[in-house]
Amino acid sequence: MNMSTVNTARLLITCEDRPGIVQAVSSFLYHQGANITALDQYATEAQGGRYFMRVEFELDHLSGRQEALVETFQKNVAERYNMTWRLNCVSDVKKVGILVSKVDHALLELLWRHARGSLACEITQVISNHEDLRESVENFGIPFTVIPVNKDNKAEAYAQIDELMQGNDLLVLARYMQILSEDFVLKWPMKVINIHHSFLPAFVGANPYKQAYEKGVKLIGATAHYVTADLDQGPIIEQDVERVSHDYSVEQLRELGEDVERNVLARAVKWHLEDRIIVDGNKTVVFD
Structure with missing residues (x-):
């Protein structure tokens, strides 16, 4: 302590x-x-x-x-x-579980900051629906569990995830590319933070950086929010943007966007851990 x-x-x-x-x-x-x-x-x-x-x-x-x-x-x-x-x-250290799929940038940012002592929590485990990131996670000394999710086993998979995550104070979706069920979300009210790869409400759905490229945007951004039963409609905790040029490729947009995502998510998680967020309806008051 x-x-x-x-x-x-x-x-x-x-x-x-x-x-x-x-x-x-x-x-x-x-x-x-x-x-x-x-x-x-x-x-x-x-x-x-x-x-x-x-x-x-x-x-x-x-x-x-x-x-x-x-x-x-x-x-x-x-x-x-x-x-x-x-x-x-403050001495009651919060426990955090992380859900991730294949993309590692948001996850590794959290693990790196935690290892450096800038996230005051205990990361209990990482659960993924793919095997890809096992070595990266276990190199930090954190347990890694794979629970496959498909259209036929979602209820069973989410029940298993819920059981394994019991005892945590917060769940973080570090680019977990599955839509959590309403039943699951209701068991974790304002205890799940997601990073959305666009400046909500723009470019929801698949391949946001391709959508942004096709629209010729001049700003790209990311949004961290609490997860509710309404997809991508939960109270927003943090957002940020970066200015881009007409000559950026889709890959350049994605690379810059991932930098925004990792920092926005890390700030949102840090503020939650430091009790800086008060949820009021569908808004948040953040004392940063």
């Missing part, structure tokens, strides 16, 4: 905006003996909108006080303001 974070916690709050919220939260933490090290907030309107807050704080002997802290905050603050909230201790 990292001793520098053993007493660090993050509080995420959503509620209707009212006067006194910041004072109530900060006063509560002060009286608990906590030291606030970061506080971000956002309100959708100057008056009467939705309010979002992320607070990071230090509190001595946090692990032994967590249960009482949660109960006291709920009673004294959250109920008064009708808050939707959660408290996460």
